Amino acid sequence: MTSGAAPQRIASVLIDSPLPQLDRLFDYAVPSELRGDAVPGVRVRVPLRTAGRVVDGFVVGVRDAERETDGALAGLDAAPRPLSEIESVVGSVPVLPERLYTLARRVADRAAGSAGDVLRLAVPKRMVRVEKLWCAADPPVAEPVTDDSVAWARAELEPFPQLAEAIAESRRLAVDAPPAPTRLPSGETVGRWATLLAAAATQVLAAGRSVVLVVPDHRDLDAVAAALEGRVPASALVRDDSRQSGPARYGAYLRRLAAAPCIVLGNRSAVYAPVTDLGLVGVWDDGDPLLAEPLSPGVHARDAALVRQELEGGALLFLGHTRTTDVERLVSIGWVDDAPAARRQSARVVLSPPDDRGARIPSAAWAAARAALADGPVLVQVARPGYAPTLVCADCRRPARCAHCGGPLRARRPGSVPECAWCGRAANPWTCGNCGSTKVRMASSGSERTADELGRAFPGVRIVVADGAHQVLRVDARPALVIATRGAEPVADGGYRAVLLLDGERMLMSEDLRIGESCLRWWSNAAALAHPGAPVHLAGVVGPVARALATWSQPAYARGELAVRAPLRMPPAVRVAAIEGVPAAMTAALAALREAVPALTDDALVGPVGIEGADAAAQRALVRFDYGQGKAVAESLRASVVHAALTSRRAPRDRGARPRNTLRVRLDVLEPEL
Structure with missing residues (x-):
């Protein structure tokens, strides 16, 4: 470099690639013609030597090349290392500010992931015309709030x-x-x-x-x-x-x-x-x-x-x-x-115990709905959409399954031919694999069947169905029976005059770890749609979740759940990582993890076991660890993912087809299961 010449500019570039081994900053030389354009935050196109192609990336930082004199003092060759040059700058707007890259890097490191994956969620695809119009317009100014x-x-x-x-x-x-x-x-x-x-x-x-x-x-x-x-x-x-x-x-x-x-x-x-x-x-x-x-x-x-x-x-x-x-x-x-309220507000929840006759809607809930329909709409929350989501054998009561794929059978309307909920094939004829019967019966009522039943019970009343197939966002204040699946409840003008929460016991039968939390959230959100003072009937449910809803003490229920999960070492009392991969990669990852985090307890590792329905060689394991061990666990697992990717990439091609990813890691699993 001659005296007085401008120093070479070096850009640190984050390459947009799903490969874990490329999740780091690469140095590229900035050509003289791009010195004014290659600023931090802009999109660029850069060559990738190992792949022999040009890829997209973001400039994270730019610096002047330092004179490498330490090697010369030691009698070594001080020639600067050759750097590839940036091919082009894509757009003039810095779309990746430093604060966003720092956030993406921190989030990715905590989850043993790639910063590029986070940025793909945060930064939308470039639109040239929009960008040009933005650059030509005056920058927005802050307007005062009145x-x-x-x-x-x-x-x-x-x-x-x-x-x-x-x-x-x-x-x-x-x-x-x-x-x-x-x-x-x-x-x-x-x-x-x-x-x-x-x-x-x-x-x-x-x-x-x-x-x-x-x-x-x-x-x-x-x-x-x-x-x-x-x-x-x-x-x-x-x-x-x-x-x-x-x-x-x-x-x-x-x-x-x-x-x-x-x-x-x-x-x-x-x-x-x-x-x-x-x-x-x-x-x-x-x-x-x-x-x-x-x-x-x-x-x-x-x-x-x-x-x-x-x-x-x-x-x-x-x-x-x-x-x-x-x-x-x-x-x-x-x-x-x-941050509690000075005066706690709660919904008027009524626990309706199971009816002696086994009715789906207890008599108290019936009476409340009938009285409320004189003033306005009534919300009826059900568990499942459709007409009859579940069919069983009419004789032995075993679940009716598809002969082709083993999926559950369902009925779309009264008297219709049963069909598979998985593959869609019609089951006509159908034979029970347990007793040989050819008859089925409905074992559950979906939103459409509930609407039919309530329509006959309340003749002349408007019926509204709101579920995944019938999206309804709002209903007016006129009397109506609104049958909605959980989470699909429309908002009523002025609030519902009564709310009926059905199928609660069926909802709680799920094997999910957080099913109690989920049910309490579904019911509480539905109860919050009621007009102040309107009754909310929870039908046929008893136990801690029902009491938490009736007393409107959801934080206390969460504390109780934490107390139960802590000795079992289940989330969120601890963090859980799920690891999937071939046996060799799995063994290496777990060995490296134990070496990196020697404080892991004996019960921290669950598995590995084979993954059902996947390649026979694929395995899955869970790792439970305390929050203070999170950084070490994430670094170890990320290093194992990169090592597995590099090892798989260098494997000889004559060994047959190889999976693209031999090891996958996910931290903070909400529902840990093998």
Whole structure:
């Protein structure tokens, strides 16, 4: 390098690749013609020598090349190492700010995953036209929140003493949402939780800081958006919705990168929204399975929010009608503060014991529904959609199974030919494999059969079915029987005049570890749709879950669940990692784990066992470990994944077909099973 010449610029690039061995930063030389464009955060195209092709990536950092003089002093060759050059810069907008990369790296390391997998969830696909329009337009400016909106937010938060101050002090909070609907100035009815979350966001935005609100589905998005309408400037509300088109989603992402504060409202991936000066992350109903990310590395939105709050500061708010054991564990150790209301609100729950005649709807619930129909709609929650989701042999009562695939048989309508719920084949004729009978009978009632039965019992009453096949978002205040599956209940104008919760015993029969939590959440969310003072009948259920609903003591139930799981070493009392792979990779990974974390107890490892229905060579094991061991466990398992990938890649090709991934790891498994 001649004296006075500009030093060589080196860019650290994160390659967009699913290969675990490429989950690190690579150095590339910046050509002189790209010095002004290759800035941190931009997309680039770079050559990958081992693959002999050009791949996409992000520039994470840029630095000047250092003069390597240490080698010369030692009498060694000090020639700089040759670096490949960046092929091109894709776009002029830095779409990966440093704070987002830091978050992705921390989240991935905690889950033994790749930062690139996290960024694929956070950064949408580039849209050239949208990007050009964005660059040509003036940058957004912060619009003030009106005094009326600030006063409204203060009044909404007032029933929770010190909540407004705690949010301003950037604390971590768990809040039990009031179980009541409320009417907005527009006339629309939403849950009281939506206005509470909107008030917290309005307060933070008025202070000049950004907000990220994470909710499970589009109905929750619409409810919070309606609560914020007219309270904050329209330009400050940015949605991150899976229903958006590609251009709309990319334009919303560019708005989040701007310096002007905003409120980001979206689903689970919105937790990574790279806003400026984060003041609040709010998570609604963290027990909803929609907030659990199915894609690698499978980090729950709740865990990502905790990591982000620790990195960037700001307040963290967990809001729900129920308290998950995960949040209750954080409250018990003092990491999250409980923020109770000054006056506890609860639904009017009535426990209807099983009828002596074995009726599905007890007489007290019948009477409540009949009386409530004179004033408005009545909600009936059922467990399953369809007509008859389960059929059994009419003689021996064994479950009716498909002769082709072994799947359960079902009936779509009265008198219809049974069909398989798995392969869809018609079972005509059908013969029981146990007793030889050719007759079947219905063993359960789905939403459609319940609608038929209630339609005959209440002639002349409007019947509304709401399930996966019949999506209904809202019903008016006229009398109606609304039969809905769990989680699909529409919102009624003014609230339901009565709520009937059926099939509770059937729901509790599931073998899931968290079935008690799930049932309590389903029932509590349905009860919160009732008009204040309207009866909520839980039919035929007794036990701790029913008592928790009747007394509206969901946090106490979560504490009881934690106390039961702790001696059994089940999550969330401990963390659980699931490992899947071929025997050689599995043995090496477990051996390396024991060496890296010698403090693992004897009962920490469960398995390995063969995976049912998979390759006979595939195995699965569970590792249970304390939270303090998480960093060491994640590093060891990640190293084993990389080693297995490199070993498989170098294996001779004449050994036949090999699986693409010989080892897979997932941490924080919600339902540990072998």
